[in-house]
Amino acid sequence: MTDLTMTARRFIESIPHARALGMCLKELGDGKATIVMPYDTRFVGDPATGVLHGGAVSALMDTASGASVMCHPAAPVATVTLDLRIDYMRPATPGQTITARAECHHVTRSVAFIRVVATDEDEARPVAMGTGAFTLERARAKP
Amino acid sequence: MIRPEPVQVVKARRDGALAWLAGSVPYAAFLGIRFDRRGDELTAVLPFDEKLIGNPALPALHGGVTAAFLEVTAIIGLSWATLWEAFEAGRLDPAKMAAGDLPPLPRTIDFTVDYLRAGLPRDAYARARINRSGRRFASVQVEAWQDNRERPFALGSVHLLMPPAPGEPAE
Incomplete structure (x- = not known):
């Protein structure tokens, strides 16, 4: 594991809200991140169906997106979300783990652009897709 | 002449309806979101x-928390606005609602969040404005702020699919 990946992993594992939602980092590197979130009845949006709340899926997608920025070869020291747009294609199947795969596909000097897809155990039919822009804070050049 | 209802009866009915509606979303309870009501106006409150x-170094609220807070505010705000008349006319049975038999909630189609500034480690507030509420679709804007109402820290724009009216088939 490279230093960069280690830094990104530490960054994600130190996020209190990621821990609160039970998120677990699966893959990380080269501007791509995969994070999973096991089903939990506390995150349900509609108790009649047991379907997870969109907000919980959004939080997972936001975290995966930030992680993909942090492990981009541009080696940012920090990032925050500027804008995130999420399309919900279908309700997540109750009881199933949600996986978010994010890719930081382009960076400028100060902005990173991401794509992110969330699936449940039926990976052929995404639950939600998103695009976003994140700030990209680069390390200061050494004097 | 019909005498107006006693204020405590009106308040009990409205606050009861709101408590059932807001309490029906486990994820909102997990985040600790509650709702303040003034007449039919709702303000969502997210105690820190x-x-x-999300970022322990700053520290700042997680972007996902902000997104979820806006989305919960939009869904409950829209539901409240569309159910208000039914509550007031007594077409929704309080006993059934208290037993968990709640009307179905609108479902998010898409959701855009504009992060204007970092969410500070303190309480946050949000209000929804319903720009359009049709038979099938609704468009809702949400604004969240902390210390200063004039300086929102996040804006949301949400499109939702309305639940089928009673007796109509589901989508």
């Missing part, structure tokens, strides 16, 4: 908690 932090 350590588990809502």
